[in-house]
Amino acid sequence: NAGVTQTPKFQVLKTGQSMTLQCAQDMNHNSMYWYRQDPGMGLRLIYYSASEGTTDKGEVPNGYNVSRLNKREFSLRLESAAPSQTSVYFCASSDGTQETQYFGPGTRLLVL
Amino acid sequence: AQSVAQPEDQVNVAEGNPLTVKCTYSVSGNPYLFWYVQYPNRGLQFLLKYITGDNLVKGSYGFEAEFNKSQTSFHLKKPSALVSDSALYFCAVRAGGRRALTFGSGTRLQVQP
Numbered sequence: 001n002a003g004v005t006q007t008p009k010f011q012v013l014k015t016g017q018s019m020t021l022q023c024a025q026d027m028n029h030n031s032m033y034w035y036r037q038d039p040g041m042g043l044r045l046i047y048y049s050a051s052e053g054t055t056d057k058g059e060v061p062n063g064y065n066v067s068r069l070n071k072r073e074f075s076l077r078l079e080s081a082a083p084s085q086t087s088v089y090f091c092a093s094s095d096g097t098q099e100t101q102y103f104g105p106g107t108r109l110l111v112l
Numbered sequence: 113a114q115s116v117a118q119p120e121d122q123v124n125v126a127e128g129n130p131l132t133v134k135c136t137y138s139v140s141g142n143p144y145l146f147w148y149v150q151y152p153n154r155g156l157q158f159l160l161k162y163i164t165g166d167n168l169v170k171g172s173y174g175f176e177a178e179f180n181k182s183q184t185s186f187h188l189k190k191p192s193a194l195v196s197d198s199a200l201y202f203c204a205v206r207a208g209g210r211r212a213l214t215f216g217s218g219t220r221l222q223v224q225p
Contacts, residue, residue: 004155033212040121042202042215043156058212090155099144099163101213103155 002026004104006091012110013081021076021107023091031094032074033101034058034066036087043090049074050096081111114139116205118216125193126224133188133219135203145186146204146213147177156202162186173197193223 007022025032030051035043035058045058049068063085065077074093078085088108092101115138125131137143144163148156160171167179177188186203200220204213 035215040217042116042217043213044215045212048212059214092156100146100158100161102158103148105155106153 004091004093004102006089006104006107008107009105010108010110012112013078014112015082017081018077018079019081019109020078021089021091021109022073023075023104024073025091025093025102026072027093027095027102028071029093029095029102030071031096032068033092033094034064034074034076035090035092036060036085037090037106038087046076046089081109083111085109086111114143114205114207114214116203116214116216118201118203118219120219121217122220122222124222124224127195128192131190131193131197131221131223133201133203133221135186135188135216136184137186137203137205138184139205139207141207143186144206145177145179147171147175147186147188148202148204150200150202150218152199159188159201193221195223195225197221198223 004025033048034046037043044060047066049055052071067075088106090106091104094101117136146161147159162169162179170176203216206213
C-alpha cells in the first residue's frame with residue numbers, strides 16, 4: 001500500500017516548455033487535489049476533483065490544466081511553463097466520509 | 113470565503129517544556145479543522161482533526177488541539193516537547209459543504225535540546 005505517489009520528484013524546465021506531473025493513489029479515494037507550496041504562503045489549491053469525471057478550479061488555477069484519468073490518477077499539466085510556476089507541487093487524496101487528505105511526497109519544479 | 117491565520121512564523125521551545133502553536137480561522141458554517149506536520153523535503157503528514165463532538169482532540173505523537181468556537185481558534189498543544197518535534201506545522205480549515213482545504217502559512221517549531 002503506497003498511499004499517494006508522485007512523479008517526477010524533481011524537474012527543471014526552461015520558460016515555455018510543457019510538462020505533466022503525475023499523481024496516483026491506491027486508497028480507493030474519490031477526491032483528489034493539486035496544491036503548490038511557496039515559502040511563507042502555505043499550500044494553495046490549484047485544482048481538485050471531487051470524483052472521477054469531475055474537476056474544479058481552486059485558488060490559483062491560471063497556467064495549469066488537469067485530467068482525472070480514472071479513479072486512481074490525477075495529472076497536472078503546465079502547457080507553457082513560467083518562472084512564477086517554480087514551486088513544490090503536492091498531490092493529495094481523500095475519502096469523502098473520512099475527510100482527511102493524504103499527501104504525496106511532492107514534486108520540486110524549477111523553471112528557468 | 114474561508115481563511116486561516118497562524119500568527120507566529122516560528123515558535124522556539126526547550127525540550128521537555130509544553131508547546132503551543134496557534135491557529136485562528138474564519139469560515140461560514142461549521143468548520144472542519146486539521147493540523148498537519150511537514151518534515152524537511154517530505155509531504156504533509158496528518159496529525160489530528162476536529163469535525164464534531166469533544167472540543168479537545170487527541171492526535172498522533174502526543175499532540176492535541178482544542179477547538180474554541182467563541183474565539184474561532186484551534187491551537188495545537190503538546191505537554192512535553194521533543195527535539196524530534198521540530199518541523200513545519202500547518203493548520204487547515206474547510207466549511208462543511210466544501211471539499212477543498214484552506215491552509216495557514218505555517219509555523220516552524222524549533223525544539224532546543
